[in-house]
Amino acid sequence: xxxxxxxxxxxxxxxxxxxxxxxxxxxxxxxxxxxxxxxxxxxxxxxxxxxxxxxxxxxxxxxxxxxxxxxxxxxxxxxxxxxxxxxxxxxxxxxxxxxxxxxxxxxxxxxxxxxxxxxxxxxxxxxxxxxxxxxxxxxxxxxxxxxxxxxxxxxxxxxxxxxxxxxxxxxxxxxxxxxxxxxxxxxxxxxxxxxxxxxxxxxxxxxxxxxxxxxxxxxxxxxxxxxxxxxxxxxxxxxxxxxxxxxxxxxxxxxxxxxxxxxxxxxxxxxxxxxxxxxxxxxxxxxxxxxxxxxxxxxxxxxxxxxxxxxxxxxxxxxxxxxxxxxxxxxxxxxxxxxxxxxxxxxxxxxxxxxxxxxxxxxxxxxxxxxxxxxxxxxxxxxxxxxxxxxxxxxxxxxxxxxxxxxxxxxxxxxxxxxxxxxxxxxxxxxxxxxxxxxxxx
RNA sequence: GUGGAUGUAGCUCAGUUGGUUAGAGCGCUAGACUGUGGCUCUGGAGGUCGCGGGUUCGAGCCCCGUCAUCCACCCCA
Numbered sequence: 001x002x003x004x005x006x007x008x009x010x011x012x013x014x015x016x017x018x019x020x021x022x023x024x025x026x027x028x029x030x031x032x033x034x035x036x037x038x039x040x041x042x043x044x045x046x047x048x049x050x051x052x053x054x055x056x057x058x059x060x061x062x063x064x065x066x067x068x069x070x071x072x073x074x075x076x077x078x079x080x081x082x083x084x085x086x087x088x089x090x091x092x093x094x095x096x097x098x099x100x101x102x103x104x105x106x107x108x109x110x111x112x113x114x115x116x117x118x119x120x121x122x123x124x125x126x127x128x129x130x131x132x133x134x135x136x137x138x139x140x141x142x143x144x145x146x147x148x149x150x151x152x153x154x155x156x157x158x159x160x161x162x163x164x165x166x167x168x169x170x171x172x173x174x175x176x177x178x179x180x181x182x183x184x185x186x187x188x189x190x191x192x193x194x195x196x197x198x199x200x201x202x203x204x205x206x207x208x209x210x211x212x213x214x215x216x217x218x219x220x221x222x223x224x225x226x227x228x229x230x231x232x233x234x235x236x237x238x239x240x241x242x243x244x245x246x247x248x249x250x251x252x253x254x255x256x257x258x259x260x261x262x263x264x265x266x267x268x269x270x271x272x273x274x275x276x277x278x279x280x281x282x283x284x285x286x287x288x289x290x291x292x293x294x295x296x297x298x299x300x301x302x303x304x305x306x307x308x309x310x311x312x313x314x315x316x317x318x319x320x321x322x323x324x325x326x327x328x329x330x331x332x333x334x335x336x337x338x339x340x341x342x343x344x345x346x347x348x349x350x351x352x353x354x355x356x357x358x359x360x361x362x363x364x365x366x367x368x369x370x371x372x373x374x375x376x377x378x379x380x381x382x383x384x385x386x387x388x389x390x391x392x393x394x395x396x397x398x399x400x401x402x403x404x405x406x407x408x409x410x411x412x413x414x415x416x417x418x419x420x421x422x423x424x425x426x427x428x429x430x431x432x433x434x435x436x437x438x439x440x441x442x
Numbered sequence: 443g444u445g446g447a448u449g450u451a452g453c454u455c456a457g458u459u460g461g462u463u464a465g466a467g468c469g470c471u472a473g474a475c476u477g478u479g480g481c482u483c484u485g486g487a488g489g490u491c492g493c494g495g496g497u498u499c500g501a502g503c504c505c506c507g508u509c510a511u512c513c514a515c516c517c518c519a
Contacts, residue, residue, distance in 0.1 A: 007510095010509095010510075010511095060516090060517065060518090061517095063443095064517090064518095081519090109519085111518085111519090113517075113518075114443070114516085114517090115511095116512085116513085116514095116517095116518095117512085117513085118518095118519085119517085119518070119519080120519090123519060124519090125519060126519095188516090188517090191517095279518090288518090288519095289519095298517090298518055298519070299518065299519065300519065301519075302518085302519065324519065325519075326518090326519025327519085328519075329518090329519050330519080352477095352478095354477085384476095384477090385477050385478055385479095386475085386477090386478065386479075387479095388478090388479090389478050389479040389480095390478095390479055390480090391479090392479070393479040393480060394479085400478080400479085402477075402478080404477060405477095406477080414477090414478095416478070416479090418479065418480085421479090421480090423478085
């Protein structure tokens with residue numbers, strides 16, 4: 001056989017143990033948080049009929065779908081997110097799903113994007129959604145969940161930025177914009193404000209979006225509304241007439257924030273009127289979350305309300321809100337911030353093996369240690385002690401259990417704590433307990 | 443997808459106006475230390491100079507193509 005060049009596809013990555021161990025721990029933490037909030041697990045296939053996926057993400061999104069014909073000639077696509085499959089499931093099993101339905105799903109999604117820092121073609125999303133509630137209690141609950149997800153991962157410095165589609169629609173109504181194209185063009189320009197500044201934004205609004213001075217003034221009257229959430233809401237209320245669509249958005253956001261404040265969680269949450277979100281299915285609140293210390297890095301967690309999406313599959317519309325954490329982007333972000341300690345070994349204990357004469361004794365010791373619930377690796381070859389110690393050191397294993405012929409003769413093992421540099425002789429029947437006490441104390 | 447930059451050992455990089463056998467640090471490995479890791483010292487292994495073509499007596503260096511990576515735009519988890 002000719003040699004095949006080992007390589008991975010652009011935008012796709014291998015996760016070696018040093019990354020995979022912390023990643024798996026993150027996923028476990030996220031899953032625990034989801035369950036603590038009463039969300040139930042759901043799994044759906046990676047492949048969907050293409051028609052399920054198309055038309056849900058906007059023109060840009062459609063371009064980014066991985067699509068092909070399967071072996072039977074069917075048009076299929078790899079899922080682009082976990083929200084559309086959820087909407088499909090809710091519509092497909094009306095008899096088996098009790099509304100409001102709270103589910104979580106942790107699974108990879110695929111987007112044929114141009115890879116960049118923190119952006120991949122295959123990445124894991126962690127989604128939680130509440131389907132079947134139109135009330136802001138659900139929106140607030142998901143924001144709270146989002147904050148706790150990040151806190152549970154040890155991320156302290158982040159900000160959830162919240163906006164509302166109806167507020168943006170209200171602005172469009174004030175500008176007399178009716179076409180969806182013009183609207184998304186303007187939103188795209190507005191979205192750049194934090195990056196390019198006011199003067200440039202004005203230029204673009206004039207040049208790219210063809211807005212008149214009066215309209216530009218209205219956009220900035222809107223964008224300059226700043227301050228605490230209470231102040232922003234008050235400012236918006238002055239702009240939007242009672243009964244207008246914009247006013248509805250303000251009222252809903254006000255409700256979300258009053259719940260967050262009462263729950264004492266509003267400090268990590270801000271209103272940001274420039275957040276637009278590209279996915280076209282959002283209809284209400286929208287969220288994007290940024291790491292405070294990585295300005296310019298993409299959103300690590302986002303979501304929003306999509307009251308019309310389920311209706312696409314069901315006829316009657318069912319209101320829904322969701323939030324999605326991108327674990328791979330977050331992981332890379334934490335690596336950049338040096339907040340992630342890479343770990344190489346899963347088991348904290350290494351049992352030495354010197355030769356055929358003591359291998360059986362070492363295997364028996366390892367069995368006892370494992371029976372005590374302690375992760376334990378048996379050195380997989382006959383090697384010099386020095387070599388085995390070096391490995392334990394490199395792997396970050398704190399305890400080395402020496403099972404040589406001297407120990408075997410006495411029914412003992414020497415346990416060395418690599419961190420303290422101290423060593424003790426322990427009878428093997430006490431070894432499991434001895435190590436369990438120490439490992440659990442860490 | 444568009445524009446710009448980069449591609450030399452496992453990693454970070456050096457490599458003078460194209461000139462014989464391509465270097466350093468770190469890492470890896472063996473030993474100094476014949477039952478003990480981290481520190482130190484000594485030796486060793488490891489490179490189709492991303493890949494393909496061209497110019498040249500001669501290419502890591504110049505030209506073309508290609509692939510990959512990074513940055514910006516775009517968009518987002």
